[in-house]
Amino acid sequence: MNYKSPRGTHDVFGKTVLWLNLLEQKAKEIFIRHGFEEVRTPIFEEATLFTRSIGQTTDIVEKEMYIFEDRKKRKLALRPEGTASLARAFIEHRMDTLSPACKFFYLGEMFRYERPQAGRYRQFRQIGAEIYANSSPAADAEIIILAQEILFSLGIDKINIHINSLGCEKCRPLFRETLIKYFSFVKNLCKDCLRRLKKNPLRLFDCKVDSCKFTGVPEMLGYLCCDCKDNFYIVQLLLKKANCNFTVNGKLVRGLDYYTKTVFEVRSDAVGPQDTLVAGGRYDNLVxxxxxxxxxxxxxxxxxxxxxxxxxxxxxxxxxxxxxxxFLAITDQELFSEAFAFAVKATRYGINGNKDISVFGPINGKSLTNQLKFADKIQVSKTIIFAKAEFENGEVLIKNMKDKTQSKVELNKL
Ligand SMILES: [Zn+2]
Ligand SMILES: [Zn+2]
Known part of the structure; x- marks a missing residue:
């Protein structure tokens, strides 16, 4: 039987896992500088948490969730995103009393049953940040700047930040009606769009089949109430003040139901033509x-x-x-335990005070030639040879594997 990783998943190893660790470490450093605290939520939650928060008519809930029943017939779902889980944890643990700044971040695996394609997986990772209990547009601006900073810290500086406002419960209904009216005149809408038209017309913007047919679509920006307008203005003002470049994009609509007011996406050409690296926004009604x-x-x-x-x-x-x-090599078997003890010391305290090292060996029962061949294979820069005559004088040989030069060093000076 030949096993392979399940469709849409992938193993992370070699260089990629080092890169992944570095990326996560960079993000964590920036979060901590901005006063965010980490929260780790479970991989699965009650399924209704996601259907209620993300929205019944979204692609995620309709087609992409991994839902299963446990032995007690509880309906559970692998988390398709992190926001709902974090909001659940926030409420459950009264986190506003524990961390009054209410700034949190998470990183981890998410699961969506999507058609696998380049760069898209069914098990994928997200790094996210949330600010709760803060309605100030300054929080929106901070979140956008934070996302930008993380990308900058990874050398990704050719980015476009698109922002829009989706309004609030006061101003969105009129826009909704206008949209429904507009879409009703578009011919040959796909099945999904027809079904969503009445329930959630905003969702039609995302339709891959129909979106090319929409010209002159009304935009939310023209319908914002005074509150939302002021809010959006201040977000832009603060971004400008912080030298954060952005584009106002009236067509930007996020795929999830819970968004209100500011929404944004960060896109970059580095991935594909204008692919989205970051998505976010405000969701004042979710909690x-x-x-x-x-x-x-x-x-x-x-x-x-x-x-x-x-x-x-x-x-x-x-x-x-x-x-x-x-690499630690030995000329005689009887030096094995000495080399072994040195390996333990070296991994604990470093070599010459340098702790940024990897130590291999010693190996039992191989000729010195074969030990050195192995050292070359794993591409070590130096081999420390425990040789009998030198060891009796408290010395070892250090062989530079690149230029093949060799020198003697006192063992306790290493
Ligand atoms: Zn409004
Ligand atoms: Zn459609």
């Missing part, structure tokens, strides 16, 4: 929708696989410093 107090919130999620690819294509990982590799 209340899933049973919490009325709590405004704003956040984003970064698609890790795409960000990784973008960072790689701009050469961010090209000059990555690897730890120096050492």
């Amino acid at each position: 209340k929708e899933i049973g919490g107090q009325n709590t405004p919130a704003v956040g984003f999620a970064i698609g890790v696989e795409r960000a990784l690819f973008a960072a790689q294509s701009v050469g961010f990982f090209d000059n990555l410093k690897n730890p120096e590799k050492f």
